[in-house]
Amino acid sequence: MRIKVGVLGATGSVGQKFVQLLADHPIFELSVLAASERSAGKKYKDACYWYQDTEIPENVKDMVVVTTDPKNKEFEDVDIVFSALPSDLAKKLEPEFAKEGKLVFSNASAYRMEEDVPLVIPEVNADHIELIEIQRKNRGWDGAIITNPNCSTICAVITLKPIMDKFGLESVFIATMQAVSGAGYNGVPSMAIIDNLIPYIKNEEEKMQTESLKLLGTLKDNKVEFAKFKLSASCNRVPVLDGHTECIFVKTSEGAEPEDVKEAMDKFDPLKDLDLPTYAKPIVIREELDRPQPRLDRNIGKGMSIVVGRIRKDPIFDVKYVALEHNTIRGAAGASVLNAEYFVKKYL
């Protein structure tokens, strides 16, 4: 018996990735697709401009899209919804679902930094999920909102976690080169990015600099005590379809050699025994000098592994390396789905 789930914002860029991941899922049964008024009432295949390079899953094609209203009868048996809503809509609509008793696994940024909302990467801080107890108490909800971080944050934090655990973290510089899919299908006009790059992504650096500290923080007395290291990011959009690449420079507390960092990353595999369907080895290390590369490596671990290369001594800090993430899978839809799988395994 699979658990019935819905997707909010099902026709958009991240929504389509949710559909791909959930259409044939061993634990979840994709039962409701919600979108805007304009799409509601239409078959999914007609409501959405499907631009993935695989076909719309057969069993989803003809599902009729509903409005994003938890009172729709289609949501009745649904316990879990995945939110691919834009931030402003998420702000308004996710609480309505939580109030109606739904567990909202959200990719939106709206509630990530709220004190009583877990911001979770299960390999990194799965225990933060327990914040939902407080959240329910505070807000009088039967359901809850559980968020995953911003795409570029996930990439960095997964690689920083094994370093922090072993050597402590002091300072981290990150320069990102982010794919256009991260801005949504219509987000980056071709006129803006062919033979070009844009050295700015609205709010992205702020998200990386704050979300990281919450993720790597410690749950104490129902609160997250933020991690103490410092992080500085410079974020860029480049003409790549999928795959965020990050140049990361790290100063540890205790000093670390590249070989030790590599070993720590390679051994980092905290959930391997849980048998979660979407789980893959969180960090895959490549030895070639010129890897990872987004087009060649973004699908490793079905898009769920962070691919790391060029781990080398840094002339100022301890170590520098390059990390790559499939931004719409590991950095978005896949992150939410993994959160839900973990939740189901642990708490249901």
Next chain:
Amino acid sequence: MRIKVGVLGATGSVGQKFVQLLADHPIFELSVLAASERSAGKKYKDACYWYQDTEIPENVKDMVVVTTDPKNKEFEDVDIVFSALPSDLAKKLEPEFAKEGKLVFSNASAYRMEEDVPLVIPEVNADHIELIEIQRKNRGWDGAIITNPNCSTICAVITLKPIMDKFGLESVFIATMQAVSGAGYNGVPSMAIIDNLIPYIKNEEEKMQTESLKLLGTLKDNKVEFAKFKLSASCNRVPVLDGHTECIFVKTSEGAEPEDVKEAMDKFDPLKDLDLPTYAKPIVIREELDRPQPRLDRNIGKGMSIVVGRIRKDPIFDVKYVALEHNTIRGAAGASVLNAEYFVKKYL
């Protein structure tokens, strides 16, 4: 009366840029085009696959290419040669020209780090040119080799110079996003870079990390005392035709606010009174949040200005910003030509 000059490696990527810059130059008269045996004897228009988006200059089209041998009679009246040779050929051939009394203004890396060879950006360390006295003595040459730095080094160092002068430099992190033209016309296959990037450029990080210290060093007793700050680079190739973009994080000795850094950069204009034909304001600052962008800003100052944007407070160091350089003009051919113009103005 203009000074007769030649170009070595005239048919290649940087060679073509030299030809564009010199074809109609107020001080220099382009008299000799040298290239490999294969090209020698042919008209320039036939010897070279011209792929600039302007036509081959009329007065150059039918010039006959000669071999890269200073004993060719065509070099007789030529005092200055510009070298766009690949490093291995430069190593062998540039000394032959210097021995024959030519001043070699070289874009090649072969001699940059030799103790008695000036590595010069005229706005930054013009006085290092005096090293050629020692060079001539050491090597028994009538001519000399004067080099300009690697493209990505120039971009960074020009922006660091006014900061160092005012606040002192301690540490600098740089992540680059470099154009494919930097690798030469055939350097980056389209199969390698469409929908992709490559987080590695051979020897590039090493060049940035060493050349910068020589450039910002001090000439004392006929030697360059290297600067003492530390620099760490991570270099990437991106699908951009021309224009290197760099994310730079700077820690100064005395502390510096973004506004002060901006002012120092904006005022930096050391050679403005020399009236050098290729000179442009070395740093142009853009206030828009999403600039500089390579396609839109690479031609500012006819490709000779470094365009800087996003100067902002850094959460770890003092300041971070984004710098852009036209890599084949300011970062290559234009750098050599400016060196020669400065030399002529000062010493001839």
Next chain:
Amino acid sequence: MRIKVGVLGATGSVGQKFVQLLADHPIFELSVLAASERSAGKKYKDACYWYQDTEIPENVKDMVVVTTDPKNKEFEDVDIVFSALPSDLAKKLEPEFAKEGKLVFSNASAYRMEEDVPLVIPEVNADHIELIEIQRKNRGWDGAIITNPNCSTICAVITLKPIMDKFGLESVFIATMQAVSGAGYNGVPSMAIIDNLIPYIKNEEEKMQTESLKLLGTLKDNKVEFAKFKLSASCNRVPVLDGHTECIFVKTSEGAEPEDVKEAMDKFDPLKDLDLPTYAKPIVIREELDRPQPRLDRNIGKGMSIVVGRIRKDPIFDVKYVALEHNTIRGAAGASVLNAEYFVKKYL
């Protein structure tokens, strides 16, 4: 004394090209910039996201944008307006300007195929301008609307005109590869076109197939008798910023050899004695096997020349060749400006 002109739709993609062409024009003085309510009242530099690779012209930067209403006092002394309006707005607004006595040189498709509206390429059918007499009578206007064709039509028709004149035309097949700028700045998302092409452009084939026959038709008794040949087009969007490329296969009435076609094209230069500022040789022929190429050849004749290459014998028809046009200059703003220059020269 220059003639005061205005631009309608001044902030958009084609509007910006008009501004570039008119900012420093010997005959026209750019006096009014009109755009939507949202932009009106703002300085041009603030109203428009300027994404050309040259700066906003100094004398235009601070001009205050007005609404697209001919009764605005700013239009008082303006006799000519250039319209870069989208088709639906053009339909409504252009007649209002014509009614107020303005000559509207329009790049919009709204009125192109109306019986009493001239559709003009001055090198091809300048005499069609006389239709405005009828137009004024029919519609009771003091002003008039004079249109230029769709971008891909212009490219083809300019090359077909000298062939038709010399050999007669029977059938023409055309496959286009059109730049993304043709769809406007936001028209083609990068997600839609990186590593991709789209073999469809709405209404484009229809426009080419009908507009061509009007353009190459004959003005008789105040009517255009359409040309009788047949044209079939297949239109594609490709990841090129500027420059439409067309593969053209032509069957003439009398038979034609490639050399004859080349000669006819090369000699085609009907307005060379009029000294029109925006005029350039309408067809430039390249002999290289692999030209024209959009990035390398689109700026020939300041973007006003059609560049033709590969004129060769066709195994079925008489001849085939490749033609290239800068779509936002020769194919849009430049076409309107040239129409106006011709009009001024001939009729004012």
Next chain:
Amino acid sequence: MRIKVGVLGATGSVGQKFVQLLADHPIFELSVLAASERSAGKKYKDACYWYQDTEIPENVKDMVVVTTDPKNKEFEDVDIVFSALPSDLAKKLEPEFAKEGKLVFSNASAYRMEEDVPLVIPEVNADHIELIEIQRKNRGWDGAIITNPNCSTICAVITLKPIMDKFGLESVFIATMQAVSGAGYNGVPSMAIIDNLIPYIKNEEEKMQTESLKLLGTLKDNKVEFAKFKLSASCNRVPVLDGHTECIFVKTSEGAEPEDVKEAMDKFDPLKDLDLPTYAKPIVIREELDRPQPRLDRNIGKGMSIVVGRIRKDPIFDVKYVALEHNTIRGAAGASVLNAEYFVKKYL
């Protein structure tokens, strides 16, 4: 028991596709990888720069590459070799293999147009394989050479076959937009194709214009009588990684309506009962106005289906449409493998 096979030119672009297709093949066992002297003796993973977006197959990684010499003992038990050799090497080496009794399924152009060499697309002219009887007699070989056509020819001919069978063919115009992978990994520099296209591919139009007539010709008395229709092609390289798109205009002998052509194409499935492992429905029709698109549709049928869209009435001929082919699978390696599968099924 699978049949042992080898790949000649195994490290190159098409060679890697052969390896992907054969590494885990139900009928063939990939036993020998041959390449140049430079690669021989190395493990495949070291000899080849693997740039596919999936990993090197585990069972191939450590295979030791041999020279392209049929006398190498590794070829002893091998009956079939697939040739991804460049044309000049193919000319010399393929006969050596045929002489040693090997069946050479070749993607090279060297022997395609030889009178006694079958040029085969199994769905189109499988019976031409019988030419090898004559070939063996003529040349005294125990083995034989069986070729598949040039990539862009295959795409066109598969779609023309059902039209010809039902309506007869008179004239066909084709304009292609071909992916960079068709030129090999290093074939098209990024400097040549970013923001650009190249309206010329050496010998490509000639290949399309001659190979098509042989493929659609009739085997009579051990000779191929060429088809009588005429074909004219104009070939272009565009910035797409994989996937050739073709605009095709067709005049039939008997006249044909778009709906009839669509039906004929859709029903065309001649080998569906043979159960060949690499076989997919040869033509898949898409109804959307803006399809096929290379990035979205090239992998349909695991890259073996030609995807056709926009079948519509032509104003001059009968019908026009757009066809798409994965050029390195259906248009190269997959074509050879399918030929071999068919051969094994029919003749072994």
